[in-house]
Amino acid sequence: MPSDVQAALNVLAKHRKPRRKTLNLQLLDLSDAAFEGAHLQRVDMSGALLQRAHLSGARLRNATLRQTQLHYSVIRKARLTWADLTEARLRRAELVGADLRHAVLHEARLQRADLSNALLQFADLTGARLPGATLTGAQFFWTELSGADLSGTKGLTASQLRFAHIDEYTVLPNHLVWAGWWRRRVEDAG
Template identity: 40%
Template sequence: MTAELELSTWLPPEQTLPDAVASGRKDARGADWRGQSLGTLDLSGASLCRVDLSGCDLSHCNLDGVDLRLARYDSTTNWPEGFDVRSSGAVGPGAKLNGAFLNGADLRAMDLRGASLMGTYLSGADLSGTLLDDVRLVGADLRHAVLRAARCRGARFGSCQLDYADFRGADLTNAGLESVESIKGADFSLCIGLGEQLGVLLARPYLELDCWNPMTRKNTRESLESLS
């Protein structure tokens, strides 16, 4: 017989603190643990989906069987020696997220430099201010994605779907946009670094260039020509 839920002591997973995990609670989905030193905490089998681990010290934690899907980490997060965070499903610098479903994800101001996002589903995701230098986005779905002021130096967008993507103010220096699948309705206003690629993009079919973006209230051709 299933035990009754004791509402007087129940907390939603996102309010779970590391101490509660040490006491046996294994569900901390969506919690904010930024900057914490977790000592020798036993996190084996814990559900840490979407937990923010930026700046955390987990170097002495037991991470056997831990679920880190969509957990956040940054360059200051410390992991146990030999732990392969890049293939864990967590999101951060160098993460291997090829083909992952990140539709509508809030990835604002994250450091994703060197990550692999080939074929990743990012439709409607918010990547405003995100560091995407040298990220491989080949074949990714970025329709309706927001990349305002994102830094995309050297990012590879080959075969990407960029319909209605919002690139306003993004840094696209040395980014590979020549072979994108579509830029229909995308807004490139205030972008920097397009260089010779500006002419390549302006040579795209008129059905893409003259498509109105209802969110930014501008068509793609107008946004590109404003950079000349």
């Protein structure tokens, strides 16, 4: 990324007053951008390329990241509450400790992403694809996982999914399918 573009983004990102209007960064190529600790509430980065971007500690409350490509990005401990990540591409992204409460991740692609200790309470991951993702310590309280693909995930336990909503289309990792615990929950709900 050209240094003048990164400098302009740094100024925007350090603006600490709450934004009343949406900051429009749609469809931009922001690959390799550095947004650590940035204040990006209400930003719209729909369709943007943010591959290998650094967003650790960024504040992205109410951000729109629809169809954004965040492959290999570092998003550790970022605040993404109420963010819209519908159809976002997050292959191998590092979301360790990220706050994704109430976030919308419909049909998001999170193959081999690291969501260790992520807060996913009340998030909507309907149809999300997470094969091979690391979910150690992730919190799924009242998380919508209908139709989500959790096959091959690492660190996921039955107790993590105790209060999550799963359905017959949710693909669970083999160690949880064999346990059969989820069948009782689906049958009891029906």
